[in-house]
Amino acid sequence: MPSSPPAPPATTELEEVLADVAERSRHLAGEGEVEDQPEELPSAESTRFALALAELDGTEHVTGDADVGFAVQSVVKVFALTAALRLVGEDLFDRVGREPSGDPFNSLVQLEHEGGVPRNPFINAGALVVCDVLLGAADDPYGAVAGLLGDLVGEEAAVDDTALDAERESSALNRAIGHLMTSFGTVRHPVDEVVELYVRLCSLTVTTRTLARASRFLANDGVDPRTGTPVLTEPLARRVNALMLTCGTYDAAGQFAYDLGFPCKSGVAGAVMGDVPGRFGVCAWSPPLDEKGNSRAGRAALHLLSERLGLSLL
Numbered sequence: 001m002p003s004s005p006p007a008p009p010a011t012t013e014l015e016e017v018l019a020d021v022a023e024r025s026r027h028l029a030g031e032g033e034v035e036d037q038p039e040e041l042p043s044a045e046s047t048r049f050a051l052a053l054a055e056l057d058g059t060e061h062v063t064g065d066a067d068v069g070f071a072v073q074s075v076v077k078v079f080a081l082t083a084a085l086r087l088v089g090e091d092l093f094d095r096v097g098r099e100p101s102g103d104p105f106n107s108l109v110q111l112e113h114e115g116g117v118p119r120n121p122f123i124n125a126g127a128l129v130v131c132d133v134l135l136g137a138a139d140d141p142y143g144a145v146a147g148l149l150g151d152l153v154g155e156e157a158a159v160d161d162t163a164l165d166a167e168r169e170s171s172a173l174n175r176a177i178g179h180l181m182t183s184f185g186t187v188r189h190p191v192d193e194v195v196e197l198y199v200r201l202c203s204l205t206v207t208t209r210t211l212a213r214a215s216r217f218l219a220n221d222g223v224d225p226r227t228g229t230p231v232l233t234e235p236l237a238r239r240v241n242a243l244m245l246t247c248g249t250y251d252a253a254g255q256f257a258y259d260l261g262f263p264c265k266s267g268v269a270g271a272v273m274g275d276v277p278g279r280f281g282v283c284a285w286s287p288p289l290d291e292k293g294n295s296r297a298g299r300a301a302l303h304l305l306s307e308r309l310g311l312s313l314l
């Protein structure tokens with residue numbers, strides 16, 4: 001007879017584990033660099049730290065600054081990919097690959113070598129192709145992603161104008177990537193429109209708590225446990241998880257899989273969002289980043305959490 005899965009830890013035990021993990025990892029924040037961003041944003045404050053876990057039944061456990069808002073940045077690529085898969089299904093992968101890049105997230109070099117086809121949807125080139133697909137397939141491309149995020153969280157997702165201004169000002173490399181892909185025919189809409197959609201999506205405000213909540217559909221075979229609404233088919237939800245596991249944390253994805261063993265996506269504002277299939281959505285946030293661009297304390301917190309709760313799928 002197959003053995004039954006271990007009973008999930010009781011709520012109080014989870015609270016204790018979260019508090020202990022936070023205590024043991026938040027000091028690492030001081031050892032990394034905060035990405036250059038407007039100083040009025042909380043994500044510019046190196047001492048911020050939060051950890052949130054959202055169970056499939058709706059129970060949420062949080063510690064630290066879990067309700068402080070910050071720009072979602074690259075974590076939005078998960079929701080943009082999801083929105084595009086909803087519209088065009090796996091045809092999306094005719095235009096973007098499914099391999100880790102092993103290169104920085106905004107590298108032009110690999111793209112040129114590989115005929116303008118991005119390695120995966122989580123490097124910037126791939127996310128720009130996803131935006132291009134959304135522009136072609138959605139009546140309201142921004143709303144397809146922001147609306148999805150809002151539905152998953154249970155409150156409207158809004159753009160932070162300070163973050164948006166900063167994103168627009170620092171979008172030269174993204175524009176260059178867009179133009180390179182235009183020359184190869186991978187991007188089909190005007191680069192200005194594609195980059196504007198991308199930077200608006202990166203500037204959506206989230207919190208550690210809302211990202212933990214929003215990732216739960218991926219832990220639940222594609223169904224949003226809050227509303228019971230199917231977001232993706234089960235096979236597609238598994239594919240998004242596979243991409244997060246192999247490509248979601250810049251070129252440290254192998255080490256994340258080794259240490260944490262569950263799918264994650266990180267962003268420059270210091271969030272690392274993950275999901276543990278069948279169990280919960282999770283997010284850690286701390287702005288200082290390591291040399292690969294992942295939150296230093298966030299990564300340590302999720303590593304400890306994985307060890308304490310036996311979360312590795314591998």
Ligand code: GLU
Nearest residue numbers: 073074124202267268269
């Ligand atoms: N706004 C950033 C960019 O594309 C997002 C980067 C990230 O979070 O990795 O340059």
